[in-house]
Amino acid sequence: MRVLISAESFLPRTNGVTNSVLRTVRYLKKNGHAVLVVAPGEGPTSLDGVDIRRVPALALQRFAQVDIPGVSTNALKRMIQEFNPDVVHLASPFLLGEQVRKAAISLNIPVIANFQTDVSGFINFYGLTTAKVLVEKRLKKIHNGSTITLAPSTDSEAYLLNLGISRIARWGRGVDLAEFNPRWRSKRTRRSWGAKEDTCVVGFVGRLAPEKQVQKLSHLNDIGRMTGKHVVQVIVGDGPSRTSLQKSLPDAIFLGHLKGEELSKAIASMDLLITTGENETFCQVIQEAMAAGLPVIAPEIGGPRDLIKDGCSGLFYKPGNNFDIRMKVLQLVSNDALRNAMSENAFHQVQTRTWTKVCSELFEIYESTLADRVLEGQAS
Secondary structure (H helix, E strand, O other), X not given: OEEEEEEOOOOOOOOHHHHHHHHHHHHHXXXXXEEEEEEEOOOOOEEOOEEEEEEOEEEEOOOOOEEEEOOOHHHHHHHHHHHOOOEEEEEOOOOHHHHHHHHHHHOOOOEEEEOOXXXXXXXXXXXXXXXXXXXXXXXXXXXXXXXXXXXXXXXXXXXXXXXXXXXXXXXXXXXXXXXXOHHHOOHHHHHHOOOOOOOEEEEEEOOOOXXXXXXXXXXXXXXXXXXXXXXXXEEEOOOOOHHHHHHHOOOOEEEEOOOHHHHHHHHXXXXXXXXXXXXXXXXXXXXXXXXXXXXXXXXXXXOHHHHOOEOOOEEEEOOOOHHHHHHHHHHHHHOHHHHHHHHHHHHHXXXXXXXXXXXXXXXXXXXXXXXXXXXXXXXX
16 A cells, blocks of 8 residues: 655654654554655654655744744645545644645545644644634644544544534554563663652653643642651653742752663652643653553543543542642552552553554554445445
């Protein structure tokens, strides 16, 4: 099969969209399929033998990472014709993805649109409510104008249906069970944080940007005193909010952006993970933390609701309720037995969600989409 993937965001940016595209590309290439990635801005032009066609783009860094493409739909149409794909996969389409969609549809190529980013939620968070109607109108146009839309979670599917979008299939995310695993837990790493054997390390992993609401962690500064335990907060990630967060979290350890073995060791060496963003369509870091044997505390909204079994593999807190975050963290920090039981449950819960399995599910969607196209042609 020949698959063209339009990535709304891609390397050198590292985020959920980039990660899912990389995993999809590698799966398709490994299984003998031809792949072309179209991505905005400067960056690598090949990866593992797969061509990446870069299109000019203006990069916006301050808020949620956005690349505004400067390419015509006709140029994209020529690019698509040259590659001659069987299907076009749009990863989190909004700007570039909409142009690629129009070009592909004009060539009668089926389009699979993967909804990954809650653009409307970000608009609300930044107080740009006047733009919400326009954003949701565009989302409806993109997804109803595609052959099928992929939703990563129950809440995302409900949101899309409420917008009036039809033809929706569920497609989640996988987790790398070798990269995220309790075996990476490191005494040396914990010692570098000042953690002792009985220290409880409370971690956060993600982009340090306003919409991630990491400042909520400042409500945990006195957790050690409240529980009588030695507690260390460790924050992995970087972004525009880092300087302000270092002021509001003076005792926290900021490790910056990590990848590879450093990231594996950091996550596995924590004792629990907290996520604070309330606009997550999936929240991949939850699965990664669970694979490393961590219970996760997350807001009961969006993608996390499908990933955590409340009271079993983690705990939910009420969105927007900082007191409830404190209560849930206090509960796990002060109860070693409960935390250890949740750790084991979290590890076992994700063992079947490998990227190979998840990408094979995606390929089945490609195949069924093509089969439906053949049946439609026969019927006409």
